[in-house]
Amino acid sequence: MRFIEAIKGQGGRMTTSIASGSSAFGAGDSALGYLYQIRVALLTALRRIDTSSDDGFSVYLETLDDVVFESIGTPLELFQLKHHTNSLANLTDASPDIWKSLRIWIEGRASGAIASGDRLILMTTHGVASGSIASRLLAASRDEAGALSAMRITAQTSTNSTNIPAYTLFLAMPEKEQAALVSSIVIAPGASNIEQVGHDIRHEIRFTVRRDHVESFLSRLEGWWLTASLRHLIAGSKFPIRSVDLQAQMDDIREQLVSALPVDNDILDHVVDMTAYENEIFVHQAKLVGINDRRVLAAVRDYYRAFEQRSRWVRESLVMVGDLDKYEQKLCEEWDLIFQRALDDIGRELAEVEQEQMAKRIYEWVETSCFPIHKNVDNPSISRGSLHMLANDLRVGWHPHFMSKLQHLLESRTQAA
Template sequence: MTEDISPFAATASAMGYLYQLRIALLRCTDLLEGGASWTVALEAGDDIECVQDGKTGLWQLKHRAEGTRITDGTSDLWKSLRVWAVAATAGAIDLDTADLFLLTTAEAAPSSAAVHLSSAPDDRRDPAEAHRLLKEARKAARARQQKKIEANPDTTAKPSELYQAWDTLGEPEQLRLLERVQILHSAEDIHATGTRLQGRAAIAVGRQYATSFLERLEGWFFQRAIAQMGTSAGPVTGIEFDEAFSSRRDQFRPDSLPIDDDVIKLPDESRIHSDKTFVRQLGLAGIGSARVRIAVRDWLRASTQRDRWSNENLLRPGEIDIYERRLTEEWEVRFEAMRDDLGEQAAEEAMAVAAKALYRWVEQEARYSIRPGCEEPFVTTGSFHMLAEGLDVGWHPQYAARLMTLLEPAGSRS
């Protein structure tokens, strides 16, 4: 690995990793079109390893700046050949069943080995000619090394590791390897790959929701890839990917809304929000600390998810207002029935018991979906707490009067 740690090198390295993830995700969508009997792994046998129907596809990826060319002496080409030659020598790959891909954004120089190893219609695939050109390039590299030795006779010059594995293979094995190689040059860069994924997303959920859907699919895939590269999980399977793709696609149906994994995993912040009005409402009703913590969790989830829906334009005009009106009206029927049952002269203990019963309805029974396919309970319970924050609903029979007094600025009570 290079010792260059400048910001420019770091940026290029990060771009390369992101490119690898996006290409892997694109490969998954490609493979899914043919069924679900496949696996995709990153940094396993190669940058990307795809296994389908008993055949293995090993992918080397090179994301290079615009204008970069791949010639017979380019290190990108020889590094890929070294990886494959080492694997072939060790028996890690079977050249009868493995397809070897070098996908690079660089342009192949005319009449180069890369052109003769390409399967593009305009190129002239000829592995034997590519082998001849590579032998010439290797000969030129030896000549350059010999000149260095002659110029510095006291220096011990070691053979370049770039060529050692290739040199170890006999010529028949070199040609056999090249027959399995396909160089996909002038490939789309990371931005164009993103555009292609956007197009796949638009087919799945429509152009209006394509960006939101793709963000969620990429988020899942990137986390899944990290787990796989960290050896805590196996390769992504076709069945697994199909399920992840389909479940996220279904969240964008007209009768549903997406529930995001990171929202469900929000940390406990009950202490931070202890001064919220809805928390004080729970205190008036005599709700215990454990249930208050759950209430804060649901409020945080619902407010975060609803903000995200709004920011991504996933909600219909007036949809939240209609939903909150429904919640308020459902609460109002029960709240007024509670007040009637208590009467005007109810004792404090009776009011506390009634408040707890009303809040228990919110916790355990109130399940009003904002859309039929979006049934996550925290959307309902958290939305009730959002309404309680504005004193639009409450649990204690006298919540409004008591909290208005409690929240009134000290200077205005004269």
């Protein structure tokens, strides 16, 4: 595998044009461009999975070009991506989109980073006019000689100051190298914009899962791809995103949706702010037990995870409200057995110290038990957090006198509502 070194400075940076008068590119435009780059990379990868060799392929971002695809034993495919909000415009012969891309490719070939056999692809949301340079370098019906002649004329006669560095580099190349460069270039006009790419991805995965699971599958796949892309970029784009990892992630998400319920990493990884929950009843329930602050924080974390994950399942129609009602009924029944058994063991007339001991025993049961909400969903946070959700409504409790001690909190909440 040929190691890919990043070209700094002029090369590899995606540009985004926004048709808004004479304003310069803004931070929002750049962010949109990078998101477009990441989305196009995912779409292209999905389209190649079924046709790739047994060895698969690798995807690089921000190295020799915006997006680079590498398969073992084949030339690289380098993509320059140009996203424009005005998709009705056409590429002109002096378009900076063309000549900035040429400059990157010429410098890459001169340094040896881009091999002569590598395929150079300019993908743009703009169209092409008949007879233009771009129209002569499409994937089909090519006129490389005509394109080369027009490029030489443009480089010699154009007054576009932005393109002068590219014009200079191109004209300095020997004619044979100019011809070889042009033969490697493919223009892909009329590409989907960032919103349309999302629809294209959805279309690509439509048969991967059941129709009612498509949105759930898509949101998790794009979330994983975005995280993988960010890690790839943070690491300096040295380690690729591999097609085998993409395929494995697709298989894992599909399996979760078919045989279980997905427990999402963004929810598990979320850092909870304790101060937002200090007045919640379930926190007061935990504090009645006399546990330390770290265990109280763990209760808040589990409450957040269960509440957010269950809400997401309902929004995505992965579970019905009735299913959650049955699950909560099961938890209440299991809690009642433990609670009543503890009362019987200690007695109904408890001293304060015995009451606290009972509460600690029951709370230990909360922390160590796990009641799956669905087959193959055994993350204990969902079980613990669901019990804390019930404790927040005083449907269950840990202290033998939790109801009388905390009833005023429930009443004040009801009045506030």
